Amino acid sequence: MAELGFVRLGFGAESVEYTQAWEEQRRVHAARFADEVEDTCLLVEHLPVYTAGRRTDPSERPLDGTPVIDVDRGGKITWHGPGQLVGYPIMKLPRPVDVVAHVRRLEEALIRTAAEFGLETTRVEGRSGVWVLGDPVEERPKIGGLSLDFDPRLADEEFDPRLNGPEYAPSNAGQRREDRKLAAIGIRVAKGVTMHGFALNVNPDSTWFDRIIPCGIRDAGVTSLSYELGREVTIAAVLPVVERHLKDVLEHAELRPREIETA
Secondary structure, eight states: OOOOEEEEEEOGGGOBOHHHHHHHHHHHHHHHHTTSSOOEEEEEOBOSEEEEOTTOOGGGSOTTOOOOEEOSSSSOEEEEOTTEEEEEEEOBOOSSOOHHHHHHHHHHHHHHHHHHTTOOOEEETTEEEEEEOOOOGGGSOOBTTBOGGGOGGGTOTTOOGGGSOGGGOGGGHHHHTOOEEEEEEEEEEETTEEEEEEEEESSOOGGGGGGSOGGGOSSOEEOOHHHHHTSOOOHHHHHHHHHHHHHHHHHTOOOOOOOOOOO
16 A cells, blocks of 8 residues: 555644644545545644534534534544544545445554553444443443433433433543543545544543534443543654554555445
8 A cells, every 4th residue: 555644734732723624634635536645644633623424413412502513524423622633544545445444444543552552442343433341231330329220321212411410421431431432433435535534532621522422322431541541641642653553554454445245
C-alpha cells in the first residue's frame, strides 16, 4: 500500500472549528481522487461541537436544542472537543470497497495505541469503535438501589438516561463498571476514497456526552485514556503513538476488494 502522510491541523489553543476541518477534508478528498496527493490523515482537536451521522434519531439529540451539525458520515450522534484526538484518514481503496475492513483497521491501530499506554481494549460485536469491557452483569453495582432485574434500560427501548439522574449518565459508565467506548469511528466512502474517521478520548470532559445519546447506545457509556489509567494523558503524548500505529496498520494492510457473492 502507498505511504500514508499526516497533517496536523491544530491542537490546544489552535483547535479547529469543525466545519473548517470538514472543508479541508473535502479539499483533500478531491485531490486524492484525482491522484494529486497520496493517502493523507488529518489529525486535529476540535472546538466543542455535536455532529450527527445519517442514522441519528431525533430522540438522540440534545434535549435543550443545542445546535448539532449534520454530516455525511455513517453512524449516529457524537461529540468532539478539547481532550479528544480526531483523525480523518483520506485514502483510496480498491473497488468494490470493503468498508468494514477499513473500520477494522482503524480499530486495530487504536487498540494498539491504548495498549502502549497500558490499557487493554477490544471490539464489541455489532458496535464499531474501541471499547473497555465492563464487569459481568451480575457483578456490577446496583443502579439507584435497584437490582439489575429492574434496570429500566433492559425493558424500555425508549429509556432516556438524561431524564433519570447522573447514575445513568454515559460519563459515569466506569463507576457502574459497564462497557464504555474509548474511541468512536464513523466514515464515509465516496468515489472509492474514505472520509471522516475516528475520535479517541484522551482527556476530555466526558460530561459533554451526557447531553446526547452517544452513538445511539443507551446501555453503555464513554471513557477516556486518562480516566481508565488514573493519570493525566495528553494529546501531545498520544499523537506520535497514534501516527506510528496508523502508519504501520494502514501501510501494511493487504487491501482487497470486497468479495461479491453470486447466486
